[in-house]
Amino acid sequence: MTGLAKSWVASANRVGCEFPIQNLPYGVFSTDGTARRCGVAIGEMILDLAACEDSGVLETGGAFAQPQLNDFMALGRASWDHTRSLLTELLAEGGDTRLPLVPMTAARLHLPIKVSEFTDFYASRHHAFNVGAMFRGAANALPAQWTHMPIGYNGRASSVVVSGTPIRRPMGQILGDHGPEWSPSRRLDLELELGAIIGADSAMGERVDVERAEQMIFGYALLNDWSARDIQTWEYQPLGPFQSKAFATTISPWIVTQAALEPFRCPGAPRSNPLLPYLHEARPGFYDLTVGWRMNGQDMAQTNYAQMYYSSAQQLAHHTGSGCPMRVGDLLGSGTISGPERNARGALLEMTENGQNPILVNGESRCFIQDGDEIDLFAHAQGDGYRIGFGPCAGRILPALP
Amino acid sequence: MTGLAKSWVASANRVGCEFPIQNLPYGVFSTDGTARRCGVAIGEMILDLAACEDSGVLETGGAFAQPQLNDFMALGRASWDHTRSLLTELLAEGGDTRLPLVPMTAARLHLPIKVSEFTDFYASRHHAFNVGAMFRGAANALPAQWTHMPIGYNGRASSVVVSGTPIRRPMGQILGDHGPEWSPSRRLDLELELGAIIGADSAMGERVDVERAEQMIFGYALLNDWSARDIQTWEYQPLGPFQSKAFATTISPWIVTQAALEPFRCPGAPRSNPLLPYLHEARPGFYDLTVGWRMNGQDMAQTNYAQMYYSSAQQLAHHTGSGCPMRVGDLLGSGTISGPERNARGALLEMTENGQNPILVNGESRCFIQDGDEIDLFAHAQGDGYRIGFGPCAGRILPALP
CATH class of the missing domain: 2.30.30.230 (Fumarylacetoacetase, N-terminal domain)
Structure with missing residues (x-):
């Protein structure tokens, strides 16, 4: 064509x-x-x-x-x-x-799919570095295994909703000045991601190589992995994020097929070290895809999916590496997509440097998301005389129910 | 009756x-x-x-x-x-x-249920202390939030299998002497747990209190959360265990109802500090239930479910605290059940002190599970002239497929 x-x-x-x-x-x-x-x-x-x-x-x-x-x-x-x-x-x-x-x-x-299970990754080097530097300092920012494997965790499938669904600010346990308290999250954030939708099963005990993993991917949706940073900080050691991300994940209503993205295939971020053979890709598994987000209609950040270090196919191969079976309807979040510049960051945590440097949104100051704010994500691939889009991936925040 | x-x-x-x-x-x-x-x-x-x-x-x-x-x-x-x-x-x-x-x-x-999602907790103080002391020293053994909230993570539902299903030793990425390598796990372990089966839905955005949470629990099964400790050590920071636990979880074929366990209701472990109100229990939510495990037919450890710090109802209330919706068929692992003594520990990691002190099994030395070994769990509540059991929760290890 x-x-x-x-x-x-x-x-x-x-x-x-x-x-x-x-x-x-x-x-x-x-x-x-x-x-x-x-x-x-x-x-x-x-x-x-x-x-x-x-x-x-x-x-x-x-x-x-x-x-x-x-x-x-x-x-x-x-x-x-x-x-x-x-x-x-x-x-x-x-x-x-x-x-x-x-x-x-x-x-x-x-919601276009019945989500079987939701797994979320951590595959943007800029995002991992920026967030790691805040919590552990620049010298220890990137976890030791980060350049060797796609780090991921199991998310919650039951709270994946379609664009337009209002998002209730979560309550949670937070470490206050006088100890733990039960509170609405005060540090509500977005995460700009792409979600790969798995369209084929794999058997228990079976490992899938990167080439076959790619064949199992039906398509991609935009994905906002809403995150409550204060709940996350207090809960996440040693077993990872839990209630801080369990309350909602928004995806776009349209699944763009792998076939539609094929003309935009390109390499990802440069590698620091060779990967183990089970992660080798015969051809690059990234796409030249502009992605970004807006708050209350104002453009906030824009970057490119080709900034990522691990492709969805590599993530899927890693996921099955232990013999873990995959099922039709599994959803794999790419991880927050961030570029190096401040206006290329896919989360407020990064953009405001852990809430230290507020940004201006339509003239108002913001460190994190306030009640009534609407976040929407966008993505498009620019072809020769046409553009491939994903439609909206939007959600407005409702006040917490204390 | x-x-x-x-x-x-x-x-x-x-x-x-x-x-x-x-x-x-x-x-x-x-x-x-x-x-x-x-x-x-x-x-x-x-x-x-x-x-x-x-x-x-x-x-x-x-x-x-x-x-x-x-x-x-x-x-x-x-x-x-x-x-x-x-x-x-x-x-x-x-x-x-x-x-x-x-x-x-x-x-x-x-498999008695279609597992909607699997969440695993970390609710035995002895287990959390023993494992924490190995990795962070005794002074920092227990995470700061441990006595304030039931720490949990999302596990993988697709690899939950019924007792008797052979378990393939997982391959995975492990940190060797010369860097990361792709290898069969050399530190394969069990985790002795009870699994609560959720029999009712909750809506997105809705919080469930402890009393209603208890009403949502249909019953309990034995649960072995198989764990590859070497894969876990290398992968788990900062997002928690992933492929180290994704390859298999075994549950017993019989679900013992909450009604059958009612006569055995009892308090759990003593508390170090008051809990926040959302975790208060009007009545104790634990059971006087002897639990233990065997390796190749030999009794290895025995303890009691009443050693636990958080009940399944408290875990469920915490799980919904953010507004995360629950579904019929959700499975909540209690966390490894361990008592204070060496022969009361629910995992080899603890029993062999991180593989430093081997145990004898039918005259053979073991630090972790070898190919061909069979682990089976048991649990029973002793009533007046009768005993409530769960049936087997067994699995034999097959060699890895490199």
Whole structure:
């Protein structure tokens, strides 16, 4: 496909549109009084894939009539590829204009997958260094194993929500001046991440190499790993973050497929030392993808996913290294994406240097997120005459319920 | 019910039987060529609960015809209580001797629940002190927040297996004399735990107090949180254990209900300081439950669940404190149960003092688990003329696949 391919859906061809025919991201939607079903974004419209199954245009056996994409993902990569080819043909200029389209303005978007388990990583060197330096000093900033393995931890799947869901400020145990207290978090933060969505199972005891790991990745969503830094500081030794991250994780409604990102493949950050063979990549597993975040509509930071040190495929290979089985619907957070400059940092903790140097947001001072603030993430890959976007990944903070 | 209540199933009345009529634990079983379904253990038999539904003896709407107990748990506590009363009546002397019983010897036992998510805690003071002293010295052994909150981390649900499943020794990244290497774990360990099974949902943003948390617990299983100590040492800072525990967790096939354990309720370990109100218990949430483990058939250690500092209800209340939603089928590991003496320790790491002081097992020296070794856990509560047991929680180690 050339960069200039166009769709008969006019809004898909507009300059700056996030959902041109080169993208075709999957999501789950409903309209008033109808059931949740799967769709593909094209311009300002959603192609109703369940209706396409009903009319025989797609032969995916009812997988798209489900309230999440897991059944379709479970059909496997051959089906992903075939469906993408078919949808590209149908939606291209000269394709079938009778297809069932729903305007985005008439649809409600839902969590696109049933999240089996959520694992979060720590793969931006700038982020790991900046945060480590705050807590342990610059000399000990980067953990000893950081350049040798993708450090990760298991997160909580039950609190993954779709963009637009209001986020309740968490209560938690915090170390105050007079000892531990039960308090609303006073240091609420975001983390700008990309989430890889796993579309295939692996068996218990089976190790997956990086090449096959990449084949297991269905696509990517934007991911905000909301974090309560004061709860985190008090709880995290020695077993890692727990309630500080358990209250909510927001993902974008659209899953951009690996196929759509393929033209943007590029190397990641330079390596300090060779990796052990089980982490070797035959080809670079990163994407030239501009990512950033806004607070209350103001641009705060922008960087690039190619800043990362470990790709999702390397993270997945490491994850299965012990024999840990993966399942369709597993979600792997990339870790906070930060560049070296202050305006390239993917968390307030870094940007305000642990709350020491406030930033200005629409003229107001901020160290951390206040009630009523809205954070939204964005990402796009710029092609030749088109742009691949992810849609919104937004959440507004509600006051704590003490 | 008095301690002397008897069943018409003769084997349930034998001295030392783990499954007298006072127990009635739930599990999932199949016989040759039949589907998985739910059952209750009574003596050396399993009462086929799906068949009881078919014949109208139980009115649980097909919940027991499922391959896991989640549907039954989701019916709620009133249904749990009613079903227990009915089963007690049916199986008591003078009850209905035409009930569909299957001999345990003819049945295969399966994972009794679909594990939604697995969270593991760190609630034995002896264990936390012993392990902390090894890594940080006695003065810094107990983390500062340990006596104030139940420390926990999210584990991996996909690798929870039922007793009897062989366990493959994990490969992993380990820090060797010449830097990181990819190796089979050389320090494979067990952790003796009790697993609380959550039988009710909580909503996102909703906090659950200790009293209601207790009402959400369906029952308990034995749990072995297999751990690769060398992988753990190298990976765990700063985000906690990950692949060192992701390869396998074994649970017993029988879930002993909270109702069966009620007569054994007792206080836990003495407290060093008052807890914050959100962790207050109106009544003690521990049980006088002897727990221990064997290696290759030899008794290695024995202690009591009442050694613990935080109850499962306190752990669950803390878990929801941030607003993290819980789901039917969530599994909460108690943390390793250790007493003060060497022969009361629930992990080899503690018992051999970090591999420095080997133990003798059937005349052979051991610091950690070798290929071919079998670990099995046990637990029982001793009543007046009867004993409540959990059945086996065993696993044998297979060699790594390099």
